[in-house]
Amino acid sequence: MRIELPACIMSMRLKASVFTTLLGMLATSSGAASAAQVGAWQFDNSLNNGVAGGAAMVINGGWGETYSAATIAGNPATALSFPALTNTQSLQMPNQGGANGGGTKTNVWSIVMDVNFPSVTGFKALWQTDQNIAGSDGDFFINNGGIGISSSYQGAVPAGEWARIAVTVQPNGATAKLDKYINGALVGTTNSTAAVDGRHSVAAVLNLFADEDGETGAGLVNSVAYYSHLLSANDIGALGGATAGGIRAVPEPTSLALGGVAVVGWLLARRRNRG
Numbered sequence: 402m403r404i405e406l407p408a409c410i411m412s413m414r415l416k417a418s419v420f421t422t423l424l425g426m427l428a429t430s431s432g433a434a435s436a437a438q439v440g441a442w443q444f445d446n447s448l449n450n451g452v453a454g455g456a457a458m459v460i461n462g463g464w465g466e467t468y469s470a471a472t473i474a475g476n477p478a479t480a481l482s483f484p485a486l487t488n489t490q491s492l493q494m495p496n497q498g499g500a501n502g503g504g505t506k507t508n509v510w511s512i513v514m515d516v517n518f519p520s521v522t523g524f525k526a527l528w529q530t531d532q533n534i535a536g537s538d539g540d541f542f543i544n545n546g547g548i549g550i551s552s553s554y555q556g557a558v559p560a561g562e563w564a565r566i567a568v569t570v571q572p573n574g575a576t577a578k579l580d581k582y583i584n585g586a587l588v589g590t591t592n593s594t595a596a597v598d599g600r601h602s603v604a605a606v607l608n609l610f611a612d613e614d615g616e617t618g619a620g621l622v623n624s625v626a627y628y629s630h631l632l633s634a635n636d637i638g639a640l641g642g643a644t645a646g647g648i649r650a651v652p653e654p655t656s657l658a659l660g661g662v663a664v665v666g667w668l669l670a671r672r673r674n675r676g
Contacts, residue, residue, distance in 0.1 A: 439497045440627030443647040444468065444481035456497060458625075461608070462490030471621060473515070473563045476645035480517070480621040483610055486526075488535040491608035492622070494528075498629030502572050504598035511632040512607075513567040515623040515643035521546045521560045524616035529608045530600060539612035540600055541568065541579075548581050548588070555581060555589025563623070563643035569631045570601050577601035580634075584642035587634055624648050 441451035446468050448458040460466050464484055471480040483492060502508025518525055526539035527548070540550060547554030548566060558564045567582040577595040581588050595601045609625070610617060624647035636651045 437630070438626065438628045438650065440494065440625065441648065441650075442494075442625045444623060445479045448481075450495075456495040458495070458609075459493040459606075461493040462487065464490050469621060471517070471563075471623065471645075473623060473643050473645040478623055478645035480623040482619075482621055484619050485615070485617045486610055486612075487617075488611075488613045488615070491529070491534055491611035494607040494609055494625065494627065496603045496605055496607055496627075498603065498627070501629060502597060502602070504572075504602060506598045506602035506604050507629055508577075508597055508602045509571045509629070509631060510603060511567070511569045511628040511630065513565065513626040513632075513637070513640060513648050514609075515563060515565050515625075515648065516620055517561065517563045517623075518543065518558070518618055518620040519561050520618060521558050523618075524612070525618035525620070526610055526612035526616055527566065529611040529613075530603055531608070531613075532604055532606065534608055534611045535613050537613055539616060542612075542616065543618075548583065549579070549591045551591060551593045553589070553591040553593070556583045557588075558583060565640065565643040565648075567632065567637045567640065569637075571631055572597050582634075582637045585638045585640055587637075626651075 438452060440455055442448065442458055443451060448460070448466070450457055464486060467482045468479050469482045471478045496507055498507040498510060500506060521543050522545060525543040527541045527543065529539040531537045542548070542550060543558050544554045546557045548556050548558060558566065565584050569580045571578050573592060575594060575596070576592040577600065579591040579593060579601065581591065593601060610620070623643065623645070626648040628651070632651060640648060640651070
């Protein structure tokens with residue numbers, strides 16, 4: 402025999418279920434509150450950060466702030482020009498991402514950059530995490546067109562053309578896992594031996610285009626975006642290739658959770674209207 406529960410009990414059960422769902426979403430969003438885009442630099446005659454409260458980049462080592470006219474995907478742009486830097490020079494990106502990944506540094510992060518290198522032969526440093534540039538090797542390179550580190554290079558960055566390079570970094574046991582993308586497509590994954598707070602974590606600054614022994618190259622950078630969370634493959638795929646207008650914003654985890662709360666609220670209202 403089927404027993405129909407009173408409507409009031411059904412309503413209580415629904416509310417309890419929704420309340421549990423909301424708690425889960427809010428817990429997720431509070432945990433992700435510090436996981437945000439913390440840097441958006443569009444080098445249109447400026448080193449300023451487009452994120453509210455974000456710090457500007459710094460020309461480190463006195464190599465001179467020079468901008469050049471460029472054409473990206475058929476549209477005019479202004480890009481920052483940099484020489485082959487020495488081991489006392491870098492484009493210094495401030496890290497306002499905070500500690501994560503179980504350490505005191507930023508261990509979980511993502512970076513996207515639109516760059517153009519006239520030559521991709523040999524090594525061209527993209528960044529170094531060591532605060533002392535002369536103290537150790539660079540930490541991510543273009544190497545004969547491929548991108549990576551630790552003898553793990555994949556993809557093909559074309560010489561003299563604009564490319565959007567994206568990398569996500571996270572601890573993975575005794576290694577750091579680096580997923581690598583060119584123009585929105587995953588080209589490979591590198592698992593580089595590194596502890597939490599080790600080689601692939603970011604401290605106060607990330608030294609862009611820097612290396613300790615001259616494995617650098619002249620080039621142009623139009624925009625850089627930096628996040629203290631992992632972008633998904635779908636996020637990066639949607640960003641696509643380099644654009645004159647820079648790297649558009651990617652929805653943050655907190656925004657997605659709040660969107661979920663709104664959907665639950667809509668479902669509740671719909672059920673009430675039906676009742």
